[in-house]
Every structure is written in C-alpha cells, then in structure tokens.
Amino acid sequence: METKKFLSSYLWDLEPYVPGYQPQNNEGLVKLNTNENPYPPSPRAVEAMRSAIGENLKLYPSFDCLSLRSAIAKMEGLSTENVFVGNGSDEVLSLCFPAFFKQEKPIAFFDITYAFYKVYCKFYQVEYDAIPLHSDYTAPLSAFHGQYGGVLIANPNAPTGIAASLREIEEVLRNNPDCVVLIDEAYQMFWGHTAAGLIETYPNLLVVRTLSKGYSLAGLRAAFALGQPHLIQALINMRDSFNSYNLDAIALAGATAAVEDTPYAVANAKKVMATREWFTEGLSGLGYQTLPSAANFVFTRPPRGDAQQVFEALAQRNIHVRHFTAPRTAEWLRISIGTQEEMERVLAALTEIG
Ligand SMILES: Cc1ncc(COP(=O)(O)O)c(C=O)c1O
Structure with a gap:
C-alpha cells in the first residue's frame, strides 16, 4: 500500500537524530555512550519526586513553573524573568530554532558539534553554515563574527570536550549584536565556568543548561535557558503555542529539589573530573591521543586510529562507548566518564585490546 500519501511532504526526507544505544538490561554493562x-x-x-506522587496528579502542573524558575534564578543571581524551563535541553533548543533562528541569513555552528543542531535546522528549514574546527579541534571563534542570523556554540563542545574561554565567548557576543548567540552549556558543571554572568550586559545572549548531566537526572528531562526577559518571554510564547505544561508535576518537584541541592551535584562533578584526569593519563600511557576535556567525557584517538575496531572490542567486553563515523571523527572514540571502578575496567580492557 502507498502510505507516503498520508504524510506531510516535509516528513519525507527528514533525518532524525540517532541517540546513543540505550540497553534495557544493564547487568554487568559499563555504559559510557551517552554522557550520563x-x-x-x-x-x-528523589524524595521530592516521591512526595509529588499522589492525588495531586489529578491536577495539571504549574504552567509558570515558578518554584523551579525561582530556585534556578536564586542559584544564578538572576530573577525569574531571566529563566525559562523545559523538558530537557533538546526541547529548549528545539524551541529556540523557530523563536530566534529563522532569519534571512544562515545561522552558524561548528562542523563537529552536537549532532542535533543539524536535525533542527532541517526540521525548521533553517539555513546554516558549518564552520570547520581547527585541525587540533579547537574552535575558530572569530569566524562567527558579524555575518550570521544566529550563532550556536556548545561550550564545552561535544564530542570534543574542549571549552572556549569566556573572553572568547564575550568577543562573539560583542561582534554579533544583531543576532542571538546561544551558548549550550550542557556540560557546564564539569568545567565550572558559565557565560551566565554576561547576561546583564548582552541582550543577544541565551545560555542553555540541562539537569541531565550535572544533576544526574537524564531520565527526568529537565533543562533551562537563561537570558534577558525579552528572550525568555519569546520562549514562553513558543512553548505556549506548542505544549504549555511541558514539565510534569513530578519533574518540577524533582528538578526544584535538585537545584536547591546543587552542592551535592557539584561534589559528584568533582569526582567525575578527578576520574577524568586519571583516565586521561592512563590513556596517554597506552599511546592514545586525548583532547583536553572540560566535560564528563573524553574524545580520544587510539594509537593506530582504528576506533571502529576498538569500539567493537570494547562492546564485546560489555563496555559501550560512542563512535561517530563522519570523516573528521572516525578515528576517535567518545568515552563518558563513569565511576573510578568503571574507568579502571575500561583501561584494563584497552590494555588487553592493545
Ligand atoms: C551539547 C549537548 N546539548 C544538549 C544535549 C541534550 O541534553 P538533554 O538531556 O538536556 O536533552 C546534549 C546531550 O547529550 C548535548 O551533548
């Protein structure tokens, strides 16, 4: 039967994002493929979420999400009008594209960055320029200056893990006064710096952050955007034209309590960062070339560049990492940082694989 006729034409050649493999049976598995x-x-x-489960669920959740927005505002030294919350940063980013990036000029992001950006461009029919990273995978940030309809930077970048300095980010903001500069800080907690302090000065800055990584809440789907009120109101208008209750009552309770307990998350991030340094050193001892990471993963090249083979050999040992097959990344592996014990197991496996 010809079923294509039932679909809107823009769906015919859509190329959806392919998430990392999510095995359902986790026994004995070392899962280092999605930066959890x-x-x-x-x-x-967890306690706040348990308490949120009850008769109250018969009611719709708060649509202005004030408790969560206030907790985030307090943490950042901003006001609630500077905070938008969403169902994971994938949702927040997806609302940003129609809100800010449908311009006459193309938007710009790096050729090697979060793969979802291209998917949104196709979905929302936003033209883009993919600016090549330098050969050492650092970012030529001056390439963004002044000619685009929007700028999108993951900082630290993924999958490289490399962070641009706040001074460089400020230069991009200063040189693009007429378009939104979106800084995707998904991995901010493993770096410790943020562009949020520039919000008061730059009306074109939007910072997006998630609770998935730093707060160990990937399963909850909660994230936020920070910016001046005109940008935040634009996102609220977008959301209210799409799904006005985008965070459920359980997620709101859990995310609020998590943000109020930020020191707990920071302490975990410090453990991850210490393991990251230890693991990077171990990789270097095996002849791997690893980029300097400010995130909860490393991007590393096996001595012979045979990343696909190493990926498979690790998978056979029930260790799952990520391999991107595009030309500039095919010789590299992205390995999320697990517990110290998990990373010891990975290093032992890599030693064995040789
Ligand atoms: C750079 C970057 N931005 C956004 C996301 C999406 O995160 P979330 O779980 O909040 O949707 C990811 C997830 O891996 C990411 O790497």
Missing part, C-alpha cells in the same frame, strides 16, 4: 552521570541524583530530589 554515573552517580545517583540528589536524595532530596
């Missing part, structure tokens, strides 16, 4: 946090979420967040 190996430590559990804050016990206070």
Whole structure:
C-alpha cells in the first residue's frame, strides 16, 4: 500500500537524530555512550519526586513553573524573568530554532558539534553554515563574527570536550549584536565556568543548561535557558503555542529539589573530573591521543586510529562507548566518564585490546 500519501511532504526526507544505544538490561554493562552521570541524583530530589506522587496528579502542573524558575534564578543571581524551563535541553533548543533562528541569513555552528543542531535546522528549514574546527579541534571563534542570523556554540563542545574561554565567548557576543548567540552549556558543571554572568550586559545572549548531566537526572528531562526577559518571554510564547505544561508535576518537584541541592551535584562533578584526569593519563600511557576535556567525557584517538575496531572490542567486553563515523571523527572514540571502578575496567580492557 502507498502510505507516503498520508504524510506531510516535509516528513519525507527528514533525518532524525540517532541517540546513543540505550540497553534495557544493564547487568554487568559499563555504559559510557551517552554522557550520563554515573552517580545517583540528589536524595532530596528523589524524595521530592516521591512526595509529588499522589492525588495531586489529578491536577495539571504549574504552567509558570515558578518554584523551579525561582530556585534556578536564586542559584544564578538572576530573577525569574531571566529563566525559562523545559523538558530537557533538546526541547529548549528545539524551541529556540523557530523563536530566534529563522532569519534571512544562515545561522552558524561548528562542523563537529552536537549532532542535533543539524536535525533542527532541517526540521525548521533553517539555513546554516558549518564552520570547520581547527585541525587540533579547537574552535575558530572569530569566524562567527558579524555575518550570521544566529550563532550556536556548545561550550564545552561535544564530542570534543574542549571549552572556549569566556573572553572568547564575550568577543562573539560583542561582534554579533544583531543576532542571538546561544551558548549550550550542557556540560557546564564539569568545567565550572558559565557565560551566565554576561547576561546583564548582552541582550543577544541565551545560555542553555540541562539537569541531565550535572544533576544526574537524564531520565527526568529537565533543562533551562537563561537570558534577558525579552528572550525568555519569546520562549514562553513558543512553548505556549506548542505544549504549555511541558514539565510534569513530578519533574518540577524533582528538578526544584535538585537545584536547591546543587552542592551535592557539584561534589559528584568533582569526582567525575578527578576520574577524568586519571583516565586521561592512563590513556596517554597506552599511546592514545586525548583532547583536553572540560566535560564528563573524553574524545580520544587510539594509537593506530582504528576506533571502529576498538569500539567493537570494547562492546564485546560489555563496555559501550560512542563512535561517530563522519570523516573528521572516525578515528576517535567518545568515552563518558563513569565511576573510578568503571574507568579502571575500561583501561584494563584497552590494555588487553592493545
Ligand atoms: C551539547 C549537548 N546539548 C544538549 C544535549 C541534550 O541534553 P538533554 O538531556 O538536556 O536533552 C546534549 C546531550 O547529550 C548535548 O551533548
């Protein structure tokens, strides 16, 4: 039967994002392929979610999400009008494209960055320029200056893990006063710096952050955007034209408690960062070339560049990492940082694989 006729034409050649493999049976598995946090979420967040389950679920959740927005505003030294919350940063980013990036000029992001950006461009029919990273995978940030309809930077970048300095980010903001500069800080907690302090000065800055990585809440789907009120109101208008209750009551309770317990998350991030340094050194001892990471993963090249073979050999040992097959990344592996014990197991496996 010809079924294509039932679909809108723009769906015919859509190329959806392919997420990392999510095995359902986790027994004995070392899962290092989607940059999840190996430590559990804050016990206070778990307790808040338990308490949110009850008769109250018969009611719609808060549509202005004030408790969560206030907790985030307080943490950042901003006001609630500077905060938008969403169902994971994938949702927040997806609302940003129609809100800010449908311009006459193309938007710009790096050739090697979060793969979802291209998917949104296709979905929302937004033209883009993919600016090549330098050969050492650092970012030529001056390439963004002044000619685009929008700028999108993952900082630290993924999958490289490399962070651009706040001074460089400020230069991009200063040189693009007429378009939105979106800084995707998904991995901010493993770096410790943020562009959020520039919000008061730059009306074109939007910072997006997630609770998936730093707060160990990938399963909850909660994230936020920070910016001046005109940008935040634009996102609220977008959301209210799409799904006005985008965070459910359980997620709101859990995310609020998690943000209020940020020191717990920071302590876990410090453990991840210490393991990252230890693991990077171990990789270097095996002849792997590893980029300097400010995130909860490393991007590393096996001595012979045979990343696909190493990926498969690790998978046979029940260790799952990520391999991107595009030309500039095919010789590299992205390995999320797990617990110290998990990374010891990975290093032992890599030693064995040789
Ligand atoms: C750079 C970057 N931005 C956004 C996301 C999406 O995160 P979330 O779980 O909040 O949708 C990811 C996920 O891996 C990411 O790497």
